[in-house]
Amino acid sequence: MTIADGAVYLKEGALSEVGGIIERNSAERLLFVVDESAYAACGADVVLQPILRSRIVARFSGFELNPKIADIERGVQQSRAFSPDLVIALGGGTAIDLGKIIAALSRQLDSPRDIVTGQSSIIGNGPPLIVIPTTAGTGSEATQFAVAYVDGEKYSVSHASMLPNYAVVDPRLTHSLPAGVTAATGLDAFCQAIESIWAVGATDESIVYATDAARHALKHLVPATKEPTPAARLGMSQAAHLAGKAINISKTTAPHALSYALTSRHNIPHGTAVAMTLSSMLAYNARVTADDCADPRGAEHVLQRISVIVKLLEATGVAEACQRIDRLVADLGCPISLAEAGIQEDGQLRQLVSSVNAQRLSNNPRKTNPQALLRLLRGNDKGETLQTHPILNRSEKLN
């Protein structure tokens, strides 16, 4: 299997495709990486149970939220011993990322810890992988990377063979999600789309996916959270999937880099954590100049993409665009700043800044430094920036 074989089934009722996929792969031994509570809540059992009953199935479950090395080691050990013909992963971002890593490492000899931390690399392909997301957020079904935590530190495992062979995205599986989960996961999709547009790694292709994703999220996220309809759920599944396709090319930027410690140290859900710095980072990036531009295409190019974001938000300038983001986040009942989440002690903020790997920030279009990040996390940078910086006029012209 190669990337070209990656098939996507995204529609109401897509789950019914799983039986045919297993048949076509002549798979008898299935490893089922499953978030059991998501499985029980999403209603997939009605369709999957008859399929699983007729095969030899090993279940891997009982893992912690946000993939941890201990769970990866346990899953890889199980998979190497069981030797599945095919792996199925069902759940939110954690289950999907675990499924991707476990499948990819199933036929390797090196230790999961060495591979996750980059001491050794993935060679060849694992068994075919079907992923079935039960949230609309990470878009992990469309990317070749997975998050993993080792001793509290975040790693990104990336390999072409980790792009799932089959993504079965059935919005019906998200119908039972509570509002808080819909909001947090949906914000991840929205932030990934916005970050993808300004990323140094953005290409013409990724920008098409990202703008489409952002449009879907802006239209459907609040309804999907507050008064969910099948159309809003479908719209968010599309937003998440498109944002996944976008970041698979562009990767994410500073709000994601800053978010990992907010999640691991302060237990803030991933999407909520990312959204807490998105508008501040928009204001920051909109001040890019030739001197601090990280994108080789130049500051003017970055500003053009910032203006795409301003237009998507139907704002007249950067200041208004920032307000629209904050209003969206607040409408969803999520904090718009660290202070609002109760994280404002200087020591806490310094710890967050020092935990960020500088290399991970290199995909942000404007260079950063610890002082700038600290100002940004304190949240007292945005107002000044927007009132005094000439970019405001400039970006209005770009509109």
Ligand SMILES: [Zn+2]
């Ligand atoms: Zn994310």
